[in-house]
Amino acid sequence: MKTIKEIFKIEQKPRRGLIAMEWVVLAYLALTLLMALFTYTKLANPQALIGGRLRIVAIIIAMWIVYRLVPCRFTMLCRVVVQMLLLSWWYPDTYEFNRMFPNLDHIFATAEQAMFGFQPALTFARDWSSPIVSELMDMGYAMYYPMIAVVCFYYFFRRYDEFERCAFVIIAAFFIYYVVFIFLPVTGPTYYYKAVGVDQIAKGVFPNVQDYFNHHQECLPTPGWSKGLFYNLVEGAKAAGERPTAAFPSSHVGISTICMLFAWRTKDRRLFLILLFVFVFLCLSTVYIQAHYVIDAIAGLVSGVVLYYALMYFKRD
Numbered sequence: 001m002k003t004i005k006e007i008f009k010i011e012q013k014p015r016r017g018l019i020a021m022e023w024v025v026l027a028y029l030a031l032t033l034l035m036a037l038f039t040y041t042k043l044a045n046p047q048a049l050i051g052g053r054l055r056i057v058a059i060i061i062a063m064w065i066v067y068r069l070v071p072c073r074f075t076m077l078c079r080v081v082v083q084m085l086l087l088s089w090w091y092p093d094t095y096e097f098n099r100m101f102p103n104l105d106h107i108f109a110t111a112e113q114a115m116f117g118f119q120p121a122l123t124f125a126r127d128w129s130s131p132i133v134s135e136l137m138d139m140g141y142a143m144y145y146p147m148i149a150v151v152c153f154y155y156f157f158r159r160y161d162e163f164e165r166c167a168f169v170i171i172a173a174f175f176i177y178y179v180v181f182i183f184l185p186v187t188g189p190t191y192y193y194k195a196v197g198v199d200q201i202a203k204g205v206f207p208n209v210q211d212y213f214n215h216h217q218e219c220l221p222t223p224g225w226s227k228g229l230f231y232n233l234v235e236g237a238k239a240a241g242e243r244p245t246a247a248f249p250s251s252h253v254g255i256s257t258i259c260m261l262f263a264w265r266t267k268d269r270r271l272f273l274i275l276l277f278v279f280v281f282l283c284l285s286t287v288y289i290q291a292h293y294v295i296d297a298i299a300g301l302v303s304g305v306v307l308y309y310a311l312m313y314f315k316r317d
Contacts, residue, residue: 253296
């Protein structure tokens with residue numbers, strides 16, 4: 001009861017302007033809007049891109065008004081949750097920009113081959129194809145957004161003074177990854193292997209497909225146990241919003257690494273260990289389901305650590 005009262009208690013000194021995470025959204029919005037205007041004739045549907053951005057500005061203003069009318073923790077939570085939910089709109093949006101550039105998967109596949117002597121994304125699921133392993137991997141991948149939600153809600157309910165900072169770091173990291181995805185067009189194995197042919201990939205042939213993904217979005221089916229619950233959740237998510245974009249670095253690994261560092265910061269051992277179990281399978285699953293090269297996962301881990309400390313320093317209390 002005390003917690004509920006705290007959530008809806010009117011703040012004596014409410015925030016006057018936008019919060020840091022909303023400024024991050026607007027900054028990314030402005031950058032991509034300028035890109036849309038300068039590349040207007042090259043985009044497939046520029047009107048939708050511009051219209052969507054105008055609607056997001058309206059949403060930010062509307063949520064700010066709601067908070068100003070009822071300034072409490074609940075309306076602040078709503079401001080954060082809305083922007084988190086909109087990430088599902090921003091992600092496929094990167095494809096509309098990066099498909100204007102030549103694809104770079106052949107470089108990453110070649111580097112992967114040079115590093116390991118084979119393609120881990122091609123052999124991992126094949127060599128570990130049992131239903132149990134498959135479901136554990138798909139569980140890890142499917143728990144990506146729930147993991148983010150758990151961390152954010154933990155900070156909201158247990159460490160509210162750091163809640164806004166936590167939300168800022170996660171959102172800012174997402175949009176930094178999105179900027180990289182736009183200018184570094186790597187689709188990942190599931191799309192590249194499909195475009196080239198698995199038989200060619202197995203032979204170590206990695207041709208430059210150039211602008212192939214400008215007109216194609218076909219990918220390989222997710223490997224693993226097709227009757228599994230988590231398998232079908234992953235397949236459903238791919239069908240709903242996946243695009244040939246956003247492979248390097250792996251934002252799944254990067255953002256989940258940031259979440260792990262936030263969990264460690266709480267000093268709540270139970271929270272950390274539960275998330276650690278998910279985190280391990282999430283990182284492995286990015287290669288297992290052929291969403292990423294191993295190079296992508298390693299880069300995601302390193303960049304996640306760097307972004308956490310850089311953004312935490314930037315958003316000092």
